[in-house]
Amino acid sequence: MPYWCAGFYTFLILFSSVAQSEENVDKRSSVSDGGNEISSDGGWPREPSDQIPNIGRVIFQPVTPEESERAIHSRPVPPDLNPSLRENALQRAQQAKSTAPVGPASTTELVRALKNDPDLIYEYVRNNIGYYPVWGIQKGPLGTILDRQGTAFDQAALMVNLLREAGFTASYVLGQINLNATQVGEWLGVDTNNICAVRQLLANGQVPHIAVGASSYTCPGTPVALVSIKLSHVWVKVNISGTNYYFDPSFKPHTIKIGINLTSASGYNAATYLSQARSGATITADYIQGANRTNIRNNLNAYATTLANYLRTNYPAGTLDDIIGGKTIVPYTGAPLRQTSLPYQDMSVPLTEWTGYIPDAYKPTLRIQYQGIDVTYQSHVIYSTRLTITYNSLNRPVLMLDGTVMATGNPIAPGTSGPITFTITHSAYVGSGANETFTQQIKAGGTYLIGNGWGPGGRGVVDLHRQRLEEGRAAGSADTSEVIMGSSLAALSSSWIAQSRIIGDIGDRLANANTTYHHQVGIAGYYSAAYVDLPGNIVSITNQAEDSAKELTAFYNLSTHFSIFESTTVQQLSNNSAVSTVKLIDIAALNNYRIYDATSSNYSTGTNIQSLLVACSSPQKTIFQNAISSGRRLILASHCNLNENSWTGVGYYSIAPGGVRISAIIDGNLAGGFSSSPQPPAPYVSNTFNNTLSPAAAQYTIGKVFGEPIDMKTGNYLYSSDDMKVGVGSYPHALAFQKIYSSGARAQAGPLGKGWSHNLASSVFVSSDGFQGMGEDSALDAVNTLVEQMVSFDLLSDTAKPLDKLVIATLGQRWFGDQLLDNTVIVRQGLNGEVFVKLPDGTYNPPPANSVRLIKNGDGTYTYETVNRDKLNFNSAGKIATYNHANGLQVKYTYTGDNLTQVQNSLGRTLTFTYVSGRITAVGDGSRSIGY
Numbered sequence: 001m002p003y004w005c006a007g008f009y010t011f012l013i014l015f016s017s018v019a020q021s022e023e024n025v026d027k028r029s030s031v032s033d034g035g036n037e038i039s040s041d042g043g044w045p046r047e048p049s050d051q052i053p054n055i056g057r058v059i060f061q062p063v064t065p066e067e068s069e070r071a072i073h074s075r076p077v078p079p080d081l082n083p084s085l086r087e088n089a090l091q092r093a094q095q096a097k098s099t100a101p102v103g104p105a106s107t108t109e110l111v112r113a114l115k116n117d118p119d120l121i122y123e124y125v126r127n128n129i130g131y132y133p134v135w136g137i138q139k140g141p142l143g144t145i146l147d148r149q150g151t152a153f154d155q156a157a158l159m160v161n162l163l164r165e166a167g168f169t170a171s172y173v174l175g176q177i178n179l180n181a182t183q184v185g186e187w188l189g190v191d192t193n194n195i196c197a198v199r200q201l202l203a204n205g206q207v208p209h210i211a212v213g214a215s216s217y218t219c220p221g222t223p224v225a226l227v228s229i230k231l232s233h234v235w236v237k238v239n240i241s242g243t244n245y246y247f248d249p250s251f252k253p254h255t256i257k258i259g260i261n262l263t264s265a266s267g268y269n270a271a272t273y274l275s276q277a278r279s280g281a282t283i284t285a286d287y288i289q290g291a292n293r294t295n296i297r298n299n300l301n302a303y304a305t306t307l308a309n310y311l312r313t314n315y316p317a318g319t320l321d322d323i324i325g326g327k328t329i330v331p332y333t334g335a336p337l338r339q340t341s342l343p344y345q346d347m348s349v350p351l352t353e354w355t356g357y358i359p360d361a362y363k364p365t366l367r368i369q370y371q372g373i374d375v376t377y378q379s380h381v382i383y384s385t386r387l388t389i390t391y392n393s394l395n396r397p398v399l400m401l402d403g404t405v406m407a408t409g410n411p412i413a414p415g416t417s418g419p420i421t422f423t424i425t426h427s428a429y430v431g432s433g434a435n436e437t438f439t440q441q442i443k444a445g446g447t448y449l450i451g452n453g454w455g456p457g458g459r460g461v462v463d464l465h466r467q468r469l470e471e472g473r474a475a476g477s478a479d480t481s482e483v484i485m486g487s488s489l490a491a492l493s494s495s496w497i498a499q500s501r502i503i504g505d506i507g508d509r510l511a512n513a514n515t516t517y518h519h520q521v522g523i524a525g526y527y528s529a530a531y532v533d534l535p536g537n538i539v540s541i542t543n544q545a546e547d548s549a550k551e552l553t554a555f556y557n558l559s560t561h562f563s564i565f566e567s568t569t570v571q572q573l574s575n576n577s578a579v580s581t582v583k584l585i586d587i588a589a590l591n592n593y594r595i596y597d598a599t600s601s602n603y604s605t606g607t608n609i610q611s612l613l614v615a616c617s618s619p620q621k622t623i624f625q626n627a628i629s630s631g632r633r634l635i636l637a638s639h640c641n642l643n644e645n646s647w648t649g650v651g652y653y654s655i656a657p658g659g660v661r662i663s664a665i666i667d668g669n670l671a672g673g674f675s676s677s678p679q680p681p682a683p684y685v686s687n688t689f690n691n692t693l694s695p696a697a698a699q700y701t702i703g704k705v706f707g708e709p710i711d712m713k714t715g716n717y718l719y720s721s722d723d724m725k726v727g728v729g730s731y732p733h734a735l736a737f738q739k740i741y742s743s744g745a746r747a748q749a750g751p752l753g754k755g756w757s758h759n760l761a762s763s764v765f766v767s768s769d770g771f772q773g774m775g776e777d778s779a780l781d782a783v784n785t786l787v788e789q790m791v792s793f794d795l796l797s798d799t800a801k802p803l804d805k806l807v808i809a810t811l812g813q814r815w816f817g818d819q820l821l822d823n824t825v826i827v828r829q830g831l832n833g834e835v836f837v838k839l840p841d842g843t844y845n846p847p848p849a850n851s852v853r854l855i856k857n858g859d860g861t862y863t864y865e866t867v868n869r870d871k872l873n874f875n876s877a878g879k880i881a882t883y884n885h886a887n888g889l890q891v892k893y894t895y896t897g898d899n900l901t902q903v904q905n906s907l908g909r910t911l912t913f914t915y916v917s918g919r920i921t922a923v924g925d926g927s928r929s930i931g932y
Helices: 007-018 064-071 083-095 107-113 117-126 138-147 152-165 181-188 195-204 262-266 270-278 293-314 322-323 459-474 481-510 548-574 583-589 618-629 681-691 780-796 801-820
Strands: 037-038 054-057 169-180 211-212 226-239 243-248 256-258 287-289 326-329 352-354 366-371 375-377 387-391 397-401 404-408 419-424 436-443 447-453 511-525 530-543 595-598 633-637 642-644 647-653 664-669 719-728 735-742 756-759 762-767 824-829 833-840 852-855 862-865 871-874 880-884 890-896 899-905 910-916 919-925 927-931
Touching: 054 548, 064 226, 064 262, 117 152, 117 243, 138 152, 138 459, 152 169, 152 226, 169 181, 181 195, 181 226, 181 256, 195 211, 195 226, 195 511, 195 530, 262 293, 262 780, 270 780, 270 801, 287 801, 293 548, 293 780, 293 801, 322 326, 322 481, 322 780, 352 664, 366 397, 366 447, 375 397, 375 404, 387 481, 419 511, 419 530, 436 511, 436 530, 447 481, 447 530, 459 481, 459 681, 481 511, 481 530, 481 548, 481 681, 481 780, 511 548, 530 548, 530 801, 548 583, 548 681, 548 780, 548 801, 583 595, 583 642, 583 647, 583 664, 583 801, 595 801, 618 633, 618 647, 633 801, 681 762, 719 910, 735 910, 762 871, 780 801, 824 852, 824 862
Parallel strands: 054 530
Antiparallel strands: 037 054, 169 226, 169 352, 211 226, 226 243, 256 326, 287 595, 366 375, 366 419, 387 397, 387 447, 397 404, 419 436, 447 511, 511 530, 595 633, 633 647, 642 647, 647 664, 719 735, 735 756, 762 824, 824 833, 852 862, 862 871, 871 880, 880 890, 890 899, 899 910, 910 919, 919 927
């Protein structure tokens, strides 16, 4: 990475308010048109349950440039745009400057790092931000950086923002471009031998286009190769030294990789797996009982182990792209571009230039209505922010955006449930299939984060909210405060959005498909415990071979995994177990309960499943009957009193005729994806902070410095001082005390104060990291994920979707969720941490390009072994107990409570530590003492 990117990530916190301050918000209503929908977990009990819009699939028709512009210009801009948002956003930007971490403190600092150079600005966006085909803006500049992905509008917005900050006159350009098949294939990463599949991908993002085939064609139909395509596009115009030049940051070629044969590499045998999963089970036309959960889990673990061994031998440093295929941006490294027009621009179409900002008609909106609050935000304004509802002393709901009050509603008694209604409108789309309105229930007195995702999400937003949580804690804010609880819930919501997207991406590669994420909206809340319930999800899925059966299978696979992530994500962050539909069906199987296939032919007639249900209330049976009467098929456990900790209820699938819609619903006293036992705010917040530590955030310094010194990767200011040494030589023959400081840790309390640690501080702790477990930086880390996805997709590919295969796939999905819990161990030495990922054989995979070993001992403690066979042995509390050098020399660490009080080597050298209120106040060697 060029040096001008140093410290860039720490800039992100500040960029949000600056980038968002450009735009305003409006209030508008919309017509719900869900198309073909599939639902995920329900949440608070709602009636009727089949109205819950959870995950819906929409298939759009192709749109021409003329149709798109005609539709967009026919929609009037609402007259009641919120005029106060820009002022509030600018205020947030000024506030952020005093609290953000060291690094570029504003867009001014970022463009300074880029030398105010338009070519470096272009190269950054062009070489680092992935493109996905959706028409209009979705994320805005900050979200584009955080997710490292964006539409053509998003990438143009980012580049224009940076150019203007650098002092250039820059504007947006709307026009049309002409691309041949090779250019399209390298840009979108798709096979252009099927023009209909290419067109459907663009149609599903409502990107206006006209395509030319090698011969006449009808979609769907016999595959015809794409020859060329003309499509609407947005790029950037900038004046440099008096001349106007054009840059297109979102058009970029890719290197395409083809994956391996995963079935062969894992040893998976479909017939054997299914036979062993059915072993001992009773399977009838009405139910399955006794699916062999043990065999399912053992076989998945065996396949994962086999795959891990294969990767160790053949792809020891392999990434997901190497194993399941993928695409990588080919970076631009040529001479500075000075284009007076794009080489692929359609010169017959006049350009439209926007010298201000992108018009409102190209921005999706989210309308929020609750207790008299009625506001509408554009997606790029609220994405990656903290949009919360809390309650003031008058019991009035207060809507805040990053801590700024935006609206106050009517009083509502604490503990009273009330409806909150969301309306999502995709203004830039010609079709209305992605627009939807839905209602959830929230209970007055809690704290609620309005989660929202637009396009593919990533880990960067989680990291952002973790950093805001860290700053709020350092400032002394209470765990129940809006900034602390709100940031914790924002991390929860963002983690669910990002992880559900990543599993979808893996499924896409196995299905040779592309999923377009239009939006993900809902609530992450805290009321006695945390939960996540984002039921507003609209996606489109395009198979590259135009295989509609595989598209439907990919949709089933994505939908059910959305469910398991609701419970898994809550537990990952909070360390508190949670329930979801997938988990509850697994619990039913574990209890050897029947799982029924209820339809109109057997629910209240014939077998009369309704009469066989246990502990199901009359209202519950009424909901089931209403669903059956509407033609639905229920995959329903025989008991409505499925239990985990203090949660009791039922989880089931509700499938519409033809499988065009599936709802994964839980019913009980609490919401879907809800913690199964109460958890006070303090442990929830603390656990969320600890469990959202990413490998990048764990590294406060990489050791490469410049100038002051400044860390060349993180941008952190560093300081170290060797304050005391006893003995001759180096550690462990001599003992030295070195205090260490990093500005990146300045909000964290340490033994020498905030931001400070020392060279003898070392610890280990277990965490849960779904991103690592899904192959964030190593395919080996993802073997559990890859195996389960392969098996799930295979089972769900049966067009009949038989009960036994649906249930067996569900039990495998619960196993998958479990593999993302307590799956990492973080070893800290000084300020830095290393993340090790647990593999199916119980060993741990070290960070990339690292040869150290982490061993879990029989007593549950850990040993860290270097390449030279030196060992750090940790005690049951996770503190370093001994250091054993390969030559036999040993260093012992002694503690009083959590405080390290003595370090002594086997040569008799000793350092002692004195504390006051957990802070080191003196270090001595028996003859000298240094005070702090």
